[in-house]
Amino acid sequence: MKNTIPYFYADLIAIMVPGTVLIAFIRITTLPMPEPWTDLISSMGSAQTVIIPILFAGLAYVFGTLLEALLSSFLEKIYVLAFDRALSKKYSRLYKEPKDIKIENIRPPEDLSRASFGHLISSPSDREKQAIPHIVRFHSEAKMCFSSVIIFCAFILLAVADKYTTYHLIRYIENASLWLFLMVFIILVLLATAYQRLQSRAWYVMRTIERSAAEKEAPDATKALRDELIAFCNSKKIKDTFNKANSYNIKKQSD
Numbered sequence: 001m002k003n004t005i006p007y008f009y010a011d012l013i014a015i016m017v018p019g020t021v022l023i024a025f026i027r028i029t030t031l032p033m034p035e036p037w038t039d040l041i042s043s044m045g046s047a048q049t050v051i052i053p054i055l056f057a058g059l060a061y062v063f064g065t066l067l068e069a070l071l072s073s074f075l076e077k078i079y080v081l082a083f084d085r086a087l088s089k090k091y092s093r094l095y096k097e098p099k100d101i102k103i104e105n106i107r108p109p110e111d112l113s114r115a116s117f118g119h120l121i122s123s124p125s126d127r128e129k130q131a132i133p134h135i136v137r138f139h140s141e142a143k144m145c146f147s148s149v150i151i152f153c154a155f156i157l158l159a160v161a162d163k164y165t166t167y168h169l170i171r172y173i174e175n176a177s178l179w180l181f182l183m184v185f186i187i188l189v190l191l192a193t194a195y196q197r198l199q200s201r202a203w204y205v206m207r208t209i210e211r212s213a214a215e216k217e218a219p220d221a222t223k224a225l226r227d228e229l230i231a232f233c234n235s236k237k238i239k240d241t242f243n244k245a246n247s248y249n250i251k252k253q254s255d
Helices: 006-026 035-042 045-090 111-123 126-164 176-213 220-254
Strands: none
Touching: 006 045, 006 126, 006 220, 035 045, 045 111, 045 126, 111 126, 111 176, 111 220, 126 176, 176 220
């Protein structure tokens, strides 16, 4: 049971919340409810208090699942960027760089990010298995924020179309300009939060592999992956140092 709850919680925040936000925005539009639905709801009587929340919850789950399916590839690209930055900028290297790994043999960040998470999923180690719910939680929170960003952006585009076209798409909202400004601020906050959650996922993956590889009975595959991560860190550091020195020399020559 304790291993099921984190995954249920991840589904709840990653699917239900964006779906609920989307339903809320649909209700602000001028889109009317179909008459058969209206007649059906009115005929339910007191049962509405039970049936309607269940129907809305199911609809939110469907919308959230569709959003997740449509946006998963975009979120994966953002995660690769977050993984790359977390590995090359902020990852604390506790071990010396392995000498048996050549820089040209190191996999690119998109392959290395998938290999790291895939290693934890298929690992027999209890330490690594216990890390999966936390990693899934970070990714689920990022999915929730990113899906909400897309919904907010779509609503802003709808509001712009409502203002500059002859179509009446949104119900009247008092202080609409203030609400639009607030939405833009929320979008920026959600984007920053989604990126930070993805970086947290990357850090947790790397820390788990690092600590698992430090155990006496750690499998060779875990140690090899740990060594590749460290080599990637150092190769990025060397490359960044070279680029900074090169740009400084170019600037100095131009002056």
